[in-house]
Amino acid sequence: MAPGTDVNDLYAAYDRLSFARPDGVDGGVLLITLDDPERMNATDAAMHLQLSRVFRTIEDDDSVRAVVVTGAGRAFSAGGDLAWIAEQVGDHAQTMRVMKEAGDIVRTMIDCDTPIVSAINGVAVGAGLAVALMADVSVIGEDVRITDGHIRLGVAGGDHAVAIWPLLCGMAKAKYYLLTADSLDGAEAERIGLVSKAVPSDEVLPTAMEVARKLAAGPVDATRLTKRALNHWLRQALPNFEASLAYEMLNFLGPDAAEGLAALREKRAPDFSPDAPS
Numbered sequence: 001m002a003p004g005t006d007v008n009d010l011y012a013a014y015d016r017l018s019f020a021r022p023d024g025v026d027g028g029v030l031l032i033t034l035d036d037p038e039r040m041n042a043t044d045a046a047m048h049l050q051l052s053r054v055f056r057t058i059e060d061d062d063s064v065r066a067v068v069v070t071g072a073g074r075a076f077s078a079g080g081d082l083a084w085i086a087e088q089v090g091d092h093a094q095t096m097r098v099m100k101e102a103g104d105i106v107r108t109m110i111d112c113d114t115p116i117v118s119a120i121n122g123v124a125v126g127a128g129l130a131v132a133l134m135a136d137v138s139v140i141g142e143d144v145r146i147t148d149g150h151i152r153l154g155v156a157g158g159d160h161a162v163a164i165w166p167l168l169c170g171m172a173k174a175k176y177y178l179l180t181a182d183s184l185d186g187a188e189a190e191r192i193g194l195v196s197k198a199v200p201s202d203e204v205l206p207t208a209m210e211v212a213r214k215l216a217a218g219p220v221d222a223t224r225l226t227k228r229a230l231n232h233w234l235r236q237a238l239p240n241f242e243a244s245l246a247y248e249m250l251n252f253l254g255p256d257a258a259e260g261l262a263a264l265r266e267k268r269a270p271d272f273s274p275d276a277p278s
Contacts, residue, residue: 010061014054016047018072022209028065028216029209030058034128037073043127044081051131052104055112065216065223068208069131070119077128079149082265089257099249102127106160106241109134110231113224115215119208120186120195125149130160133168133194136227137215139208140186141201147183150248153264154256154272158248163234163241169194 011019018035021027032054034041043051058064071077088094105127109116118135124146132138132146140146148165150157157178165174169192177184190198199207215223251257256272263270 011054011057014050014057016044016050017054023213025063027213028063029212030061030064030067031209032067032069034069034071034077034131037071037075039081040073040075040078040123041071041128042078042081044084045087048080048084048098048101048105048127051127052101052108055105055108055116058114059108059112061114064114065220066212067114067116068119068205068212069116069135070121070205070208071124071128073122075122076118076120076124076132076144077126078123079125079128082261085153085261088252089261090253092253095249095252098252099245102130102159102248103242103245105130106134106163107238110234110238113228115212115223115227117208117212117215119205120144120146121201121204127159133164134160137197137208137211138195139197139199139204139211140189140195141204142185142187142190142198143201144186144204145183146186146189147181148178149181151179151181152260152270154254154258154260154270155251156244156247158241158245160241162244163237165194167233167237 016036018033020031021029022031023029034047036042036047058067088098109131115137116135117137117139118132120132120138120140122144124132124144126149129146129148148157148161150159161174161178165178173192186195186198189195197207259272260270
């Protein structure tokens with residue numbers, strides 16, 4: 001960042017996210033908040049696009065030595081906005097746009113050498129969960145519920161999970177939670193290794209900030225290069241991730257996604273049987 005540049009100038013285009021420097025510019029910590037609390041920070045077109053770009057901006061901001069990402073209000077992110085998802089079902093052009101952005105969220109978080117800490121203060125689903133778990137250090141409330149609900153919608157788990165869940169919690173647990181779409185709480189997520197730390201709800205953001213301050217105070221080059229080296233494990237998984245993302249988008253063009261979306265809107269169980277009416 002050039003001398004005298006204000007955080008609001010550099011990040012002004014990101015109107016679905018809010019930014020703060022709790023310790024000032026010299027502290028080196030940037031706090032990013034998914035900022036749509038009335039809708040529990042659900043991911044719509046604007047927020048999804050901005051999440052796909054913000055980590056490139058952070059990578060270019062030399063004043064930031066650590067990042068904390070959290071959600072406004074009582075949720076981290078309640079998943080994809082249903083009206084936005086409806087625009088994608090059966091629409092090839094929209095599906096291609098979303099596929100690029102979803103891939104960019106994962107790839108830019110991997111390639112951003114600045115360490116990222118997530119403060120998972122409430123429910124996390126969909127693209128919000130991708131950001132929460134792709135962070136280098138994840139702090140979650142012990143009672144917070146998370147789920148990768150792609151199967152419930154009738155699409156393959158393509159946002160992020162194939163890239164990182166087997167590395168975090170092992171293949172057996174990854175398959176169980178991704179194939180069933182069962183939810184789990186923060187305490188269980190920590191037990192199986194899916195997150196770094198589970199703490200009481202009122203300690204989530206303070207703990208994440210404590211970790212970020214420790215990272216920001218450390219040797220910048222050594223910290224960034226350690227992250228870069230560790231993330232080569234994730235880069236090896238990118239072909240698997242790209243396949244999962246393509247399969248997810250293919251499913252959005254089929255009948256199961258339409259049924260899954262209708263079931264969510266009508267608050268009923270979906271009927272994915274082959275002879276179900278389309």
